Amino acid sequence: xTPIELLDAVLFEMAMNPGLMSPDASDGEIGxxxxxxxxxxxxxxxxxxxxxxxxxxxxxxxxDSHLRPFDKKEGVRQIAHYxxxxxxxxxNSKGGYKAKELNTSIALKKTQSDVExxxxxxxxxVSHANRLNRLTGTLAVGTIALAVLExxxxxxxxxxxEYGSFWxxxxxxxxxxxxxxxxxxxxxxxxxxxxxx
Numbered sequence: 001x002t003p004i005e006l007l008d009a010v011l012f013e014m015a016m017n018p019g020l021m022s023p024d025a026s027d028g029e030i031g032x033x034x035x036x037x038x039x040x041x042x043x044x045x046x047x048x049x050x051x052x053x054x055x056x057x058x059x060x061x062x063x064d065s066h067l068r069p070f071d072k073k074e075g076v077r078q079i080a081h082y083x084x085x086x087x088x089x090x091x092n093s094k095g096g097y098k099a100k101e102l103n104t105s106i107a108l109k110k111t112q113s114d115v116e117x118x119x120x121x122x123x124x125x126v127s128h129a130n131r132l133n134r135l136t137g138t139l140a141v142g143t144i145a146l147a148v149l150e151x152x153x154x155x156x157x158x159x160x161x162e163y164g165s166f167w168x169x170x171x172x173x174x175x176x177x178x179x180x181x182x183x184x185x186x187x188x189x190x191x192x193x194x195x196x197x
Contacts, residue, residue: 008096014084015092062088
C-alpha cells in the first residue's frame, strides 16, 4: 500500500470499524485491526508506521488523542488512545487523501489548461494587432495616393488647356506607375510579414 492508501485505510477503519469506534483505541489496537482487515500490509510495517500515521492524522485534525493509564507490573504508565474527530469523519466521507490528491491534480490540470489558453489568446491577439496595423498602413497609403491623385487631377484639369492633353496623359501615366510600384512594394512587405507570423 502507498502512504496515501495507508492514511486513508487507518482513517476509514477509525470511522467505520466497530472495534475502533469505542470511545478510543490505542495504537496497538489500531495496528491489530489494520493487519486483520488488510492482509497485504505487513505486520512489521504497520507497527513501525502506525505512530507516524496517527501523528499526521492528529496534526491535521482528523483524529485526536488523550492519555489513559495502563497497568503494568512495573507500575502505571500512560498510553495514548485515539478517536476520530468530526472533521475526520467528514474528510473520510469525502474520499480522504486519495480524493484530495485527485482534486489537487484536477485543479493543477485546469490551471495548466487555463495558462495554455491564455497564451494562445495572447498570441492570437498579437497576430490580429499586427494584421490590423498592416491594414491601417495600407489604408493610409491608399488614402494619401487618392488625395494626391485628386489634387493632380484638379491641377491637370486646370492646366490641360494650357499644356495640352498629351502632357496631362503622360503625368497621369507616370503617377499610375509610381502608385503601382508603391502598392506592389506594400503587398510584398505584407506577404513577407505574413510568412513570418
